[in-house]
Amino acid sequence: MSDRVPVYEDGRVIARVKYNKKLDCWDGHNWTCGSTGRHLGYTRLRSGKYVLIHGTQWQGERNHAEVVSPERLVQEAARVGRLDELYEDFPELREIKLPDEEEDTERKEKRIINRAVATAFGNGAHITVPKGLIGRTVVYYVE
Numbered sequence: 001m002s003d004r005v006p007v008y009e010d011g012r013v014i015a016r017v018k019y020n021k022k023l024d025c026w027d028g029h030n031w032t033c034g035s036t037g038r039h040l041g042y043t044r045l046r047s048g049k050y051v052l053i054h055g056t057q058w059q060g061e062r063n064h065a066e067v068v069s070p071e072r073l074v075q076e077a078a079r080v081g082r083l084d085e086l087y088e089d090f091p092e093l094r095e096i097k098l099p100d101e102e103e104d105t106e107r108k109e110k111r112i113i114n115r116a117v118a119t120a121f122g123n124g125a126h127i128t129v130p131k132g133l134i135g136r137t138v139v140y141y142v143e
Contacts, residue, residue, distance in 0.1 A: 007051050009067040017043050017051055017065055022089075023080050040080065042073055044090065052076060071096055 007015040020041035024031040031039070039055030043065075050073045053065040068076075074096045077086040087094050 005053060005063045005065050007045070007065040007067060009049075014067070015045055015051075017045070017053065019053060019055065019063055021053075021055055022085060023077060023082050025080055025082065040076060042077075042086065042089075050090075074098065 003019050004016040005019050006013045007017055020043065021031060021039040022042055023040035037057040039053075039057075041053035041055065043051050043053065045051060045067075049067045050070055051065045052068045052073060053063070055063045070093055074083070074086065074093055075098070077083045078098055
């Protein structure tokens with residue numbers, strides 16, 4: 001099995017990059033990007049274009065990559081909670097603000113906007129959130 005995957009832009013293969021799973025997180029059982037059998041990574045081409053790498057463990061599917069905007073890459077890293085790692089690799093992406101992101105303050109205070117309650121559910125947990133957060137991406141910290 002090759003450790004290089006094709007990079008697509010506008011439906012054409014423009015390069016091959018080394019496979020990685022830099023956007024995966026440990027969910028307590030597996031390394032994943034939030035979806036069973038799926039993985040995400042990133043890199044940058046010599047041309048400066050950013051690439052999102054899609055990995056799969058599903059039969060009949062193949063790993064591939066796509067050229068993405070810097071904003072999309074930041075969004076994906078934020079979705080899986082890996083912004084710090086992305087910023088370490090590409091410090092220039094710190095300039096991209098997420099929608100509705102608060103400006104950093106000197107004190108860097110944490111604000112609790114809403115509380116969620118986690119309850120045991122099967123082998124995992126069920127998180128109850130306020131109705132206004134349904135369908136939105138929620139980032140949480142465990143106290």
